[in-house]
Amino acid sequence: MSSSRTIGGFRIKGAGRLTPARTARFTFDGKSYTALEGDTVASALLANGVHLMGRSFKYHRPRGVLSAGAEEPNALMDVARDSARRQPNVRASVQEVFDGAIISSQNRWPTLAFDTGAINNLLSPLFAAGFYYKTFMWPKEAWAKLYEPIIRRAAGLGVAPKEADPDHYANRFAHCDVLVAGAGIAGLTAALSAAETGAEVILVDERAEVGGALLFDGTTNINGQPGFEWAQEAAARLEAMPNVTVLTRTTVFGYYNHNFIGLVERVTDHLPRPGRHLPRERLWQVRAKKVVLATGSIERHMVFANNDRPGIMLASAARTYLNHYGVSVGAKVGVYTAHDSAYEAAIDLKRAGVDIAAIVDCRSEPGEAVVSAARSLGIEVLTGHSVVDTSGRLRISSMTVARNGSKNTRKIAVDALLMSGGWTPSVHLFSQSRGKLKFDKANDRFLPDLHVQDCVSIGACNGTDDLSALLAEASAAGGGPISISGTSAYAWTGGMIGAAEGAGKDKTVKAFVDFQHDVTAKDIRLAVREGMHSIEHIKRFTTNGMASDQGKLSNMHGLAIAAEMLGREIPQVGLTTFRAPYTPVTYGTLVAHSRGDLFDPARKTPLHGELAKAGAAFEDVGNWKRAWYFPRRGEDMAAAVNRECRTVRATAGVFDASTLGKIEVVGPDAAKFLNLLYTNAWDTLKPGKCRYGIMTREDGFIYDDGVVGRLAEDRFHVTTTTGGAPRVMAHMEDYLQTEFPDLKVWLTSTTEQWAVIAVQGPKARDIIAPLVDGLDLSNEAFPHMSVAECTVMGVPARLFRMSFTGELGFEVNVPADYGAAVWKAIWERAEGMGACLYGTETMHVLRAEKGYIIVGQDTDGTVTPDDAGLSWAVSKKKTDFVGIRGLKRPDLMRDNRKQLVGLLTRDPIEVLEEGGQIVADPDQPKPMTMLGHVTSAYWSENLGRSIAIGLVAGGRARMGETLYVPMKDKVVEVEVADMVFFDKDGGRIHG
Incomplete structure (x- = not known):
């Protein structure tokens, strides 16, 4: 064996797929190390002999890396580029090393090797499951002064950065015919199959390279070539196809209604010097016709005493570090398993020159092929045995083995221990889609059953273990003409969560079920004894499977132990909810551009520029910037408003009313629909006329109001309050789609399509008349509450005769692009007649003088039309409208x-x-x-x-x-x- 070796971990020359000539320097807790380009933080530290990578959350026990993927619960790091670019709680198994990376361990003081918080481990009897529910209840007055400050300081693992985030993030929306989650054998096959049909395909994988299990499995051949090579060629072929998008370093974190998928793409986290033009991460929001879930499976750990020491990890993780990164996790390695796949890890390490101390298999009859292969290499195989304990302080030094049922033990020296309790299908995304699971008792696992959305699960996440069946299943999911065949050296068998059931009976030892939250088997047992019989209650009592872990490693063991205690089958205990996000997502990614000035984007009317030129002071009304008042030299707000109020009443005023909500209601049943939504009657309203309308909720309280104009028998122009436009539109759509789907009505929000110029006051008609083409504006021809389609300055317009000031008034609606030009013309005439511009404050005063209400200011959600003095607006003849029953409640009368x-x-x-x-x-x-x-x-x-x-x-x-x-x-x-x-x-x- 040729190697570059340090104590306990080393890189094996010629092993792995990384290029030795391409290196990167990084620091871990202030000490410098060298990595190869493509290393993760975990593989780089292991290559440098570092197994101690963190401290556990509650007990501050020494912890090392457990996995090689997104399920990592232990090795959570603080990763920084500089003082301003720092991210806590980054999984070392996922984060790629970049030159100049500053990596720090977390949850320890003063150092990782000597952490004073480890006293919690000695005091662990005080911190049994649910201790916080019992301890912090008394004395009552101590909560705010004593308990809360301590808990807040102890909460969390990493320290959130205080500096402003200097990076930027991107957001992208996409549609596709097929989205494939996972680029292992199944996902690549499905993507190739779908792509051949011409479908728009998006293939997503969270790793830097495609291949899934092929990153560690060197025994599988696809189409006559090594599996990993086939995967890279398949990805290259897909990337060359114009109808395919391949996204690596991208996690599908959420599966929502109507095949809406959330993705996070890590764009520059692996680059040493990312360009300023590149976002750090990109949020993809994808709507797919069909979703193919090829999310694979997650290896289970074994539950036994002190199974959390640094150097103990999943067998597949050790195999990944060896076969992909060229790193041996130890010099003398033990294996503890209930599944055949762990033998392959031992065989690979042995062939690479690593000493395998023993394979301990708790089963009496493991797969004959893997046992023969191991023994032919001189590896001792102990079937029907279990690991009952381990030794070592900051690193495992030995494992204690006993035959099942025997008290005689044997201590075997090791510096690493691999474990495998089988594989758990990764059904998180399927469950997020509201799909229903079934329990496969033969293999102790939950599998997808009833799909609620248009999706299909394939491969390991569907429990398809046989390679030929997997390829056929994946090809069929894609729907295209493709033929792929493959072979694998071994057929896996076994996998027992039952191996964990007896764990935790000895209350003096810690056998960990959930590494991230320090939940032990005895904690699960205590929860059941305390009366927690639902798995959801057990989860909350113990914190098993909570936070970023979401039960990836701990769920099945927790279920098995609870089921044993309750004397029930696992499905009877239930299954916890898998919530989005699948893995943690940064706030920066979710916020994207919505920060600073864009955090709450300002909406500006088409007339904003003209108002600003005129010296308007603006106020925020929701997201809108509205002209508040127009001060002249020497005027404060009160003086300006007083002048505007006098001028509007005496002469005229011009006002920007563009922010009013506007909804086009069109269709043969438009009047019938409005009859059901408003308290007023609308079938009696003639075209060319307007009516003030009140909209109530089902409880009878005022929801919104506004003027509605009937332009034709089948077309209404509905106005709403400025702040109510979105919710009124949603309210209408809700009822149209769920309660009145038989009505032939179409709703269109047109708020931003129209610029609205209100001209109010005694001279309003004189101001606009010369600008209006072909319309008689006299009282007789165009009385109050009239509406007409006409042209203003040659621009198509809708002219309303209405007023919110109590004066003669008109509202000129023109397409937004023409708003500024029409405004200039109207203001030029108005200014020459002694009129003024006025803002929202003056509008409020003038409407209050007339007793006109503003919904949301004069109403508070408990006001009925009669309370507001508007009972005249409630039809006495209508037999039905939204709120009619509410208004008849005795309390409202x-x-x-x-x-x-x-x-x-x-x-x-x-x-x-x-x-x-x-x-x-x-x-x-x-x-x-x-x-x-x-x-x-x-x-x-x-x-x-x-x-x-x-x-x-x-x-x-x-x-x-x-x-x-x-x-x-x-x-x-x-x-x-x-x-x-x-x-x-x-x-x-x-x-």
Whole structure:
């Protein structure tokens, strides 16, 4: 054996697929090491003789790498490029080494070898499963001062970075005919098959190279060539096809409704000096017609005393480190197994020159072929034996073996111990798709059964072990004409989770089921004794299979031990929920571009540029930037609003109303549909007319309001509140698709398609008339609440005669691209007539003067149309609409409900605070009985006094009554008044 060797781990010359001439330097806990390009952090550390890679979460026990894949629970590292680019909890088995990488271990102090937190291991009797549910309940007052700070400091493994993330992330949407998750033998075959049909195919694999199990399995041949070589050629062939996208270093982390798949592509995490133009990671959101799950299977560990020492790992992991990375995990290696596949790891290591101390097989009759092959190489095979304990402090030094049922033990010196309890099909994504599983009792495993979505599971994740059957299954899943054949040296047998059932009966030893959370077999047993009989309860009591692990390694053992304790079959105990993400996903990837200014993207109307030129001060209304007011030199906000209010009433004002929600409701049943969604009747509305509409929820409370114009028998232009547009659209779609699917109606959101220019005031008609082509705007021809399609300055337009100010008003709707040009023309005329631009604050004052409500400000989700003084908008003839039953509930018909009324302060210059509470007696003891609260309050320049609107219990019966609004430093007297403060007869609105 030729090797570059250090104590306990070494790289074997000529082994593996990495190129020795291409190296990378990195540091681990401050010490420098050399790796080969393509190494993972785990393989590089093992090659340098480092097995101690971390400390466990609860007991701070020494831990080494357990696996070679995404299921790794132990070797979680802090990986950094510099002080600003640092990522905690990175799996060493997945992270590729790059030149200059700064790697640090976690969850230890002061050093990895000497961790003071290891005292927890000595105090472990105090930390039995569920201890936190019992310990931190008393004394009650100690929680905030004592327990919570300690728990918060102890929570988690890594330390989250405090610096701003300097990297950027990308987001991509894609559609395909077939998405194949997993690029092992099955996935590659299915992708080739599907691609041959001309289908758009996306093939995804989380590793840097395709091949799956072929990365470690050198005994399989496909189409007459070594399996790994065939896999690389198959991938190259797929990448050359224009209808195929191959994504490596990409994890399918979530499977959602309607074949919606979430992927995370690690774009630059492996590069030493990534270009600034490249994102660190890319989020793919894919909608696939069909999903092929070829996610393989995960090797099970063995549950025995002290099975967590550094140097103990899965047999397939050791085989991967040897055959792919050229690294031996030890110089004297033991094997403990309940499955034939572990023999192949021993055989590969032996042939590479590594001393195999013994293969310990807890079965009495393992596969004859693998046993013969092992013994022919001089390997001792102990069938019907078990490993009952291990020794070693920071690294395993020996395993203690006993014949099953015997108390006589034998200690065998080893520096690494490989284990295999069989293989668990990786059904996480299938379960996320809401598929139902079945239990394969013969092999102690759950398999996909009932598919809810258009997907198919193939290969190892489907329990297909035979290579020929796997190839046929994968080819059929792709649906194309392809012929692939293969051979493998051994046929695997065995795999017993029953081997774990007896573990944990000795309460003095720790036999770990969940390495990440330090859950032992005795913890599972304790949970059952404490009354946890559901696996979901056991999971939460013990934390088995929680967090990033999601039960990849621990679930089946936990189930087996619980089933044994309960005297039930495993399926009767149940199976925990496999939640997305399959493996952890960074916040940066999920957020992508939504950070900084784009965290909550501002929406700007087509007129925003013109408003900014005019000096508008803007406010945020939802995501919209709306003109708040237009200050002139020397004016503060109050002065500007007062001027705007006076000008609109005296002359005219121009306002940007583009943010109003707009929905096109079209179809022969459009009026019938609106009849069902609104409280008003719409079949009586004639084309060319508008009507104010109230929309209620099923409980009868106001949901939204707006003006609806009927353009034709089968077409309505619906407006909604600015903030309500998305939810009203969703509300309509929900009812159309689920409750009224028989109606022939089509809904289209047109909010951003129309620029809306509101012209309000006595001179509004004079301002726009010369710009409107072919439409008589007189009161007789075009009265209030009319709508017409016309042209304005030659631009197709919809003109509404409506008002939210109580003045003569028009709203000009033109296509968004023409908005600025039409605005300029209208403003040029308006400015020449002495009009003004006005913003949302002035609009609020003017509408309050007229008693018009704003849904969401004057309503709070508990206000009915009658409470708001809008009972006239509820049809008395309609037999059905959304909310009709809710409105008939006795509680919603009480006379003393809170009702919207006007409020006038005794001191006319006193402006109430919105939200102020209203009481009948300000001298009553606290807590006072509240009658309601102030919903809107303003100074009205046109009235020369303050005005307010409030919700008051039995408000309409209290007209003229004096009530009180207690403020922080005084009590304000108010008189209950009518909500309409200005132009009570409404003459101005009719021009």
